Amino acid sequence: MSEEHVIIIGNGISGITVARHIRKLSDKKITVISNESNYFFSRTALMYIYMGHMKFENTKPYEDWFWEKNNIELKLGSVQSVDALSKTVCLGNDESISYDKLIIASGSKPIKIGWPGQDLIGVQGFYHLEDLHALEKNAPDNIKCKRAVIVGGGLIGIELAEMLQSRHIPVTLLVRENSFWNTTLTDGESAMLNRHITAQGIDLRLGVSLKEIHGDNLGNVKSVTILETKEEIQCNLVALTIGVTPNVDFLADSTIAINRGVLTNRYFETSVKDIYAIGDCAEQQLPIENRNTIEATWYTGRIMGQTLANTICGNKTEYNPGHWFNSAKFMDIEYQTYGIVNVQPAENHSHFYWKHDDDTMSLTFEYNKNSGEFQGINSLGIRLRHEVIDRWLNEKRDLEYVLHHLNKANFDAEFSRKYEKEIFNLYKSKVEL
Amino acid sequence: MAMKIHDNISMSLAKPDDLVLSLKLKWATGAASIGLGLLILALANIQLPQSNIILIISMLLLSFGVILFSHALYRNHISSNKNNGIWYNSITSRGLQGWMLGLVLTSFYIVLYFYPNLLGLGLNGQENTGLIHLFDALSLNLNGHNATQWFVYGTLYTLAILLFGYKFMLKYQKNRYQQLRTLSVMFFQLGFAFLIPELMSKLNSESSQLPYYDLKNIWPLNYAQFEQGRVDGFLNGSSLGMLLLAFSILSVFVISPILTYKYGKRWYCSWVCGCGGLAETAGDSFRHLSSKTLKSWKVERWLIHVVLVFVILMTVAVISTYLETDALQYWLTRDAFLVLIGALLTVVFSLTMIFKRKELAQDAQYAAIGFFVLILSLLGFHFFSIGSELFFIDAETLRSSYGFFIGSIFSGVIGVGMYPILGSRVWCRFGCPMAAVLGFQQRLFSKFRITTNGGQCISCGNCSTFCEMGIDVRAYAQKGENIVRSSCVGCGICADVCPRGVLKLENVSIIEGLNFPKIRKETKE
Numbered sequence: 001m002s003e004e005h006v007i008i009i010g011n012g013i014s015g016i017t018v019a020r021h022i023r024k025l026s027d028k029k030i031t032v033i034s035n036e037s038n039y040f041f042s043r044t045a046l047m048y049i050y051m052g053h054m055k056f057e058n059t060k061p062y063e064d065w066f067w068e069k070n071n072i073e074l075k076l077g078s079v080q081s082v083d084a085l086s087k088t089v090c091l092g093n094d095e096s097i098s099y100d101k102l103i104i105a106s107g108s109k110p111i112k113i114g115w116p117g118q119d120l121i122g123v124q125g126f127y128h129l130e131d132l133h134a135l136e137k138n139a140p141d142n143i144k145c146k147r148a149v150i151v152g153g154g155l156i157g158i159e160l161a162e163m164l165q166s167r168h169i170p171v172t173l174l175v176r177e178n179s180f181w182n183t184t185l186t187d188g189e190s191a192m193l194n195r196h197i198t199a200q201g202i203d204l205r206l207g208v209s210l211k212e213i214h215g216d217n218l219g220n221v222k223s224v225t226i227l228e229t230k231e232e233i234q235c236n237l238v239a240l241t242i243g244v245t246p247n248v249d250f251l252a253d254s255t256i257a258i259n260r261g262v263l264t265n266r267y268f269e270t271s272v273k274d275i276y277a278i279g280d281c282a283e284q285q286l287p288i289e290n291r292n293t294i295e296a297t298w299y300t301g302r303i304m305g306q307t308l309a310n311t312i313c314g315n316k317t318e319y320n321p322g323h324w325f326n327s328a329k330f331m332d333i334e335y336q337t338y339g340i341v342n343v344q345p346a347e348n349h350s351h352f353y354w355k356h357d358d359d360t361m362s363l364t365f366e367y368n369k370n371s372g373e374f375q376g377i378n379s380l381g382i383r384l385r386h387e388v389i390d391r392w393l394n395e396k397r398d399l400e401y402v403l404h405h406l407n408k409a410n411f412d413a414e415f416s417r418k419y420e421k422e423i424f425n426l427y428k429s430k431v432e433l
Numbered sequence: 434m435a436m437k438i439h440d441n442i443s444m445s446l447a448k449p450d451d452l453v454l455s456l457k458l459k460w461a462t463g464a465a466s467i468g469l470g471l472l473i474l475a476l477a478n479i480q481l482p483q484s485n486i487i488l489i490i491s492m493l494l495l496s497f498g499v500i501l502f503s504h505a506l507y508r509n510h511i512s513s514n515k516n517n518g519i520w521y522n523s524i525t526s527r528g529l530q531g532w533m534l535g536l537v538l539t540s541f542y543i544v545l546y547f548y549p550n551l552l553g554l555g556l557n558g559q560e561n562t563g564l565i566h567l568f569d570a571l572s573l574n575l576n577g578h579n580a581t582q583w584f585v586y587g588t589l590y591t592l593a594i595l596l597f598g599y600k601f602m603l604k605y606q607k608n609r610y611q612q613l614r615t616l617s618v619m620f621f622q623l624g625f626a627f628l629i630p631e632l633m634s635k636l637n638s639e640s641s642q643l644p645y646y647d648l649k650n651i652w653p654l655n656y657a658q659f660e661q662g663r664v665d666g667f668l669n670g671s672s673l674g675m676l677l678l679a680f681s682i683l684s685v686f687v688i689s690p691i692l693t694y695k696y697g698k699r700w701y702c703s704w705v706c707g708c709g710g711l712a713e714t715a716g717d718s719f720r721h722l723s724s725k726t727l728k729s730w731k732v733e734r735w736l737i738h739v740v741l742v743f744v745i746l747m748t749v750a751v752i753s754t755y756l757e758t759d760a761l762q763y764w765l766t767r768d769a770f771l772v773l774i775g776a777l778l779t780v781v782f783s784l785t786m787i788f789k790r791k792e793l794a795q796d797a798q799y800a801a802i803g804f805f806v807l808i809l810s811l812l813g814f815h816f817f818s819i820g821s822e823l824f825f826i827d828a829e830t831l832r833s834s835y836g837f838f839i840g841s842i843f844s845g846v847i848g849v850g851m852y853p854i855l856g857s858r859v860w861c862r863f864g865c866p867m868a869a870v871l872g873f874q875q876r877l878f879s880k881f882r883i884t885t886n887g888g889q890c891i892s893c894g895n896c897s898t899f900c901e902m903g904i905d906v907r908a909y910a911q912k913g914e915n916i917v918r919s920s921c922v923g924c925g926i927c928a929d930v931c932p933r934g935v936l937k938l939e940n941v942s943i944i945e946g947l948n949f950p951k952i953r954k955e956t957k958e
Contacts, residue, residue: 013892042892042893042894044892044893045894048893048895052520052521052522053516053898053930054520054895055520058894059894060894061892061894061907061908165514166518200511298891298892299889299890299891302911303888325888325889327933327934328933329513331513332511334932334933336933336934383886383937385886385887386886386888387886411884411934411937413610413937413938414609414610414925414937414938414939415609415613416610
């Protein structure tokens, strides 16, 4: 019997991880289809290409020979539709390929909500490789692009601000919320970031949204109008970064059940037999603990890929991502989070917050007021050791234990200044009050 | 090697800050150019009055230029922006300027090693002229002799480490590990490599001639350490000489293994060593040019170990020769020496095979080849030696070819000359036998490693890109594996450029530190 053919749609971290792990576990025929790039590259590194820290070559985690050597076929092509009955996927050029198992890992796409002028030249998102090329055209320097307006105060928005600044392009950042990323961060943390972003020379506008994008006679972006203030801002680039949504339009005519993303159970099985979905495009039917049903983070894509490979190769494995964690970087301030820290403490919970005088570091601990149990931590400007915090969460340690042993969780470079004592003293002084 | 900030600065639109910045950069470049120009004038043998004052002016201008330049670039920068535009700049991305700089540097080394007369060295007792004459007064003050090409080179080398070290410290101002490490290489270069040998030489009189050298320059990097002249100097230099000889032997067999066990090879390669010092400071702008391919890793492992075998053979041959020809002068006989070395190699090899065979995997075969080449050569030295001719190879030929191919061409002409093409650690990575020895120790029994922080890696590749040793750090980090690689010099830049706090250099307990897979497999991962 010849080996099963597994087709994977998407060569991002999820698709590539599942392909690699299926290869580790079996000799199945594997084809990875992408309409974006010949080889797997790290999307997270696109910003560094624009900033001149890396070349595209450096963003590829595996050398080009790797795929052939591991017998993973890479195919450049755009999947137009999936026919679950005949078990085939159709590519744009009328080519169709049949599969035994199909894995959908088509990722996300930027959200556009129908702003007037959103299709003008110089309006773009920043997600795909082609967006990098567009940016290089729209904003190569501060002569061609005298000002850029970024719409959306999320992680991609702030990365774009940093990128554009590296080429000395003035940036206006429009944020709908009253404080930067305060849908995720606590007030204190968010306020510190407002100050940091402003101090880097970004024109940060809080509590405002985009009304309209205006173009000139040639169809180029010329300015934007702000809804709340009616102010018109002249600019040559408008970056729309209000978020991403699963990239699943090509499945609209299929029989696969879709909500926002492709609906799956904890084994990533979709409503159709032998079709699976992982990564940003997958949507869990039932939320897992406090997690979102759609998780667009790098590491969940990796875990999903690894988990599904087991299932595909006969060892049925449930998705079990463990305690929530994540990280990001806001200009010069690194952010890490482990466990649960709500914007406002959950019921019966409280926050313990420490901020360094220099306004670049802070820690927020969420804990249960009654039992003292440690729930999670947000860190800005200090690196924490994943393994240790994860252990404390598993062991259900209380806040005092965590603060007492905080030095064990420090992951800053050797000889860095340490603040554990200061933090513990602050805690003691609060307890004594 | 001035670095420009990004080409796309527009004067008309720039903020006032940017105007000040570009003005500063112009002044800095101007000053450094004049400083360098003075040296070039001297090189062209244009007679300059008051050569000592000209030298001082030139050095001051160079210093002023580099310091102002560093301030303009990094004084108020966002630390994560420190590598902005590095791949757009011709000089740091193998552009035309990079190739030109490479050409200038390699030419300089060729002239330095093989045609010092072109630099103005007075041959046959003649007075120095040109560039070397410019340094005569400084040399007279420091060591009591006129300058040589080596004095000129040493002075410029030290100046480069100090000035670019300052630039490096500003660039990595938020990272105290980088600050301290750089202070350390600056201190060892200025004190141990430059001042102490010069002063030692001045202290020598007719009656007591002690070898003067860079005390931290350990064999096998310092391949001449156990040559007859040097050893005789120690033996005749009374108790201080004996102490120095003992120190140089202990350095190889006791001190460096202990320090490497505790801290990894970084204690030497990126805190003490002069080659590493130059690479980390003046070479910092080129660190991303190192090749990260699997192929270059293979080349690296072959090349560096071949050099190691070569240097051991050469040293043993040289020592056996003088032990034999001047047998009366030394208490150690040639045969006893050969047996001693053979026994030592056997012990090291056996221990490695007994305890570390599994981890070495395929490398064990290569280690075995190296070992047997050495043992056979020792036997050859024993049975087929007549006078200075060892195993049909003249020890002196061996020594001079090592000096020529490895000491001059590899470490100097290619090692530094190719900074702008192959990256800053070409010599350390592909050639340095000291790095091979320390790397062997680091791989097998050191507490040092780079820890990967759980699942936080986003595979961006900054770590691999900026690894000067060409280690594909990301390959380990994205799998959550810690990194123990013999070539890692512990510069810590991977951890610094990581945008997610994933990497940390640390010395962990030995049991924990050795208990994980280390070798990146080539197929099927």
